[in-house]
Amino acid sequence: MTTTSPATRPATGPDSPAPDRRVGFGRLLLTEWIKIRSVRSTLWTLAIFVVVSVGLTTLLTWLTMRAFRAGQADARSAQIANDPVGFILGTGLGLGQLAICVLGALVITAEYSSGTIRATLLAVPRRLPVLIAKCVVFAALVFVVAEIVSFACFYIGAALVHSRFQVSLSQPGVTRAVIGSGLYLTVLGLFALAIGALIRHTAGAITTVIGLVLVVLPLTSLLPYSWGAHIHAYAPTIAGQLITQDKLQQSGQLLTPWQGFGVFCAWTALLLIVAAYLLRRRDA
Amino acid sequence: MIEVRDLTKRFGDKLAVDHLSFDVAPGRVTGFLGPNGAGKSTTMRLILGLDRPQSGTATIDGLRYDQLHRPLCTVGALLEAKAMHPGRSAYQHLLFLAASQGLPRRRVNEVVSLVGLTAVAHKRTRTYSLGMSQRVGIAAAMLGDPRVLLLDEPVNGLAAEGRTIFVSSHLMNEMAVTADHLIVIGKGKLIADGPTQEFIERSSERSVLVRSPQAAALTELLAAEGGKVTAGPGNGGQPGPLTVTGLAAPRIGEIAAGRGIVLHELTPQLASLEEAYMELTAGSVEYAVTGHPPGPAAASAPGPAAVPAPTASGAEGSNP
Numbered sequence: 001m002t003t004t005s006p007a008t009r010p011a012t013g014p015d016s017p018a019p020d021r022r023v024g025f026g027r028l029l030l031t032e033w034i035k036i037r038s039v040r041s042t043l044w045t046l047a048i049f050v051v052v053s054v055g056l057t058t059l060l061t062w063l064t065m066r067a068f069r070a071g072q073a074d075a076r077s078a079q080i081a082n083d084p085v086g087f088i089l090g091t092g093l094g095l096g097q098l099a100i101c102v103l104g105a106l107v108i109t110a111e112y113s114s115g116t117i118r119a120t121l122l123a124v125p126r127r128l129p130v131l132i133a134k135c136v137v138f139a140a141l142v143f144v145v146a147e148i149v150s151f152a153c154f155y156i157g158a159a160l161v162h163s164r165f166q167v168s169l170s171q172p173g174v175t176r177a178v179i180g181s182g183l184y185l186t187v188l189g190l191f192a193l194a195i196g197a198l199i200r201h202t203a204g205a206i207t208t209v210i211g212l213v214l215v216v217l218p219l220t221s222l223l224p225y226s227w228g229a230h231i232h233a234y235a236p237t238i239a240g241q242l243i244t245q246d247k248l249q250q251s252g253q254l255l256t257p258w259q260g261f262g263v264f265c266a267w268t269a270l271l272l273i274v275a276a277y278l279l280r281r282r283d284a
Numbered sequence: 285m286i287e288v289r290d291l292t293k294r295f296g297d298k299l300a301v302d303h304l305s306f307d308v309a310p311g312r313v314t315g316f317l318g319p320n321g322a323g324k325s326t327t328m329r330l331i332l333g334l335d336r337p338q339s340g341t342a343t344i345d346g347l348r349y350d351q352l353h354r355p356l357c358t359v360g361a362l363l364e365a366k367a368m369h370p371g372r373s374a375y376q377h378l379l380f381l382a383a384s385q386g387l388p389r390r391r392v393n394e395v396v397s398l399v400g401l402t403a404v405a406h407k408r409t410r411t412y413s414l415g416m417s418q419r420v421g422i423a424a425a426m427l428g429d430p431r432v433l434l435l436d437e438p439v440n441g442l443a444a445e446g447r448t449i450f451v452s453s454h455l456m457n458e459m460a461v462t463a464d465h466l467i468v469i470g471k472g473k474l475i476a477d478g479p480t481q482e483f484i485e486r487s488s489e490r491s492v493l494v495r496s497p498q499a500a501a502l503t504e505l506l507a508a509e510g511g512k513v514t515a516g517p518g519n520g521g522q523p524g525p526l527t528v529t530g531l532a533a534p535r536i537g538e539i540a541a542g543r544g545i546v547l548h549e550l551t552p553q554l555a556s557l558e559e560a561y562m563e564l565t566a567g568s569v570e571y572a573v574t575g576h577p578p579g580p581a582a583a584s585a586p587g588p589a590a591v592p593a594p595t596a597s598g599a600e601g602s603n604p
Contacts, residue, residue, distance in 0.1 A: 024386075027384055034379055039369055114367070114369040115366060115368065119424060121334060125333045125350035125355055126350055281336065283334065284335070
């Protein structure tokens with residue numbers, strides 16, 4: 001392989017294409033991209049996200065419109081009449097978001113459960129750039145898929161309600177809500193990734209994230225008095241979901257959609273900072 | 285050159301590595317020996333920056349591991365075999381490692397064929413046997429053609445070929461044939477650090493086998509000169525062989541000649557390295573199995589002194 005004598009071996013390997021230099025951030029992004037696309041769990045969770053989101057949006061919108069046309073006066077019919085866009089974006093994506101939670105947690109916890117994290121940190125011992133590259137690649141992937149799915153859900157839903165309700169991107173708040181659904185899902189993925197990085201166990205992290213998103217945070221609406229309302233309004237995913245709604249869901253909303261999104265981003269950033277601090281300190 | 289200085293690692297209240305200092309010199313195989321639980325793996329993980337020490341430093345050519353520019357091109361490490369995602373193929377595992385170091389895809393193909401995995405490289409590693417997984421680990425360690433190798437308990441023999449190789453084991457005989465230099469630890473502390481040859485010589489001179497028709501008289505003489513004599517079982521009318529420690533073979537010969545005692549055999553014993561190593565680490569075995577039944581006799585101090593070694597008087601008493 002090499003004709004260099006042992007005593008005078010150069011500092012760089014003989015295969016070095018370039019002089020020794022630090023692992024650049026571009027290389028880290030490529031590394032994380034190879035990792036995320038080379039496991040089937042990525043494909044599966046994203047496929048489940050697409051199928052559940054688009055499938056449920058189509059099914060529920062179609063069923064509800066049928067009931068509405070038949071003159072049934074149930075809560076769903078009232079909801080779709082009051083806010084068709086909110087109905088379209090709130091049904092399928094509301095369940096599909098769980099797949100994003102699973103993928104977000106899995107992206108980091110699978111490294112720990114399999115031991116890949118040690119291979120990763122042997123290759124790139126500076127841990128903070130590893131976490132940042134992982135977040136960037138994962139967020140970019142989720143953003144692209146989630147925006148496509150959000151627009152797909154919107155157009156399918158709009159076509160299904162077309163006979164009774166005119167829905168278009170030009171109506172106030174609608175474009176923001178559709179694009180915002182993709183943004184919300186992207187930040188939700190990072191939120192799950194941060195919790196995965198903190199807990200480092202797949203089952204524990206997924207249970208925690210889904211428990212928070214489906215149970216704990218929505219239940220804060222039951223807290224009494226104005227401080228309870230504030231806790232609810234500022235809870236991560238509750239605040240974050242404001243950007244996915246074209247209309248106010250209730251009067252006296254404490255945050256605007258973009259403020260709510262900002263609050264969600266701030267929570268996620270806080271968790272990622274704690275995760276980064278612990279990643280640097282803990283044994284891998 | 286790996287330099288470990290005052291390295292300390294604590295897990296809870298257990299001191300895994302205890303103010304450990306040693307050097308691993310370049311261009312040769314250095315064996316890293318110690319009983320299970322002695323802290324070998326932890327020391328390697330500390331050198332590689334995977335674990336964070338409480339105190340002390342470990343450097344490779346003067347740099348901490350996390351200061352290395354392209355670590356896989358400087359240091360190759362083989363830790364536990366199954367450190368890869370079961371759903372990812374070996375090829376993709378090596379490909380992301382290569383990408384992180386800026387190495388070309390060609391290099392991945394090279395190491396895959398080097399370890400003989402070309403046929404299965406694109407299969408997910410969940411289907412691999414332990415041996416195949418280990419070969420992926422070896423391919424990963426060789427990916428950057430590093431000049432330093434750290435191998436934690438590998439199975440096969442090695443040749444340095446100009447590299448610095450630091451290889452851990454709990455088996456002395458495995459190290460005796462592969463390592464040029466030995467570092468021995470127990471309970472996280474340094475016990476010995478020296479050339480393998482020195483270990484062999486030191487342990488070889490430890491005992492001498494002596495046969496003499498006047499065994500009883502010789503035993504008394506040697507005991508008086510400070511030797512410890514163990515008598516073996518006799519054969520018919522012949523007294524058994526004597527195993528003498530504490531006196532070199534030439535000295536025993538001189539003592540016998542001085543009193544006109546006939547010697548039929550005088551052989552320096554090549555006491556096995558394994559025995560020397562067991563004795564060396566006897567006081568520091570973390571999870572020892574004690575064969576002694578509880579009783580006043582077993583209450584003696586642990587350590588090398590507790591190794592059953594009947595002295596001259598004891599041996600005579602048991603001889604019919």
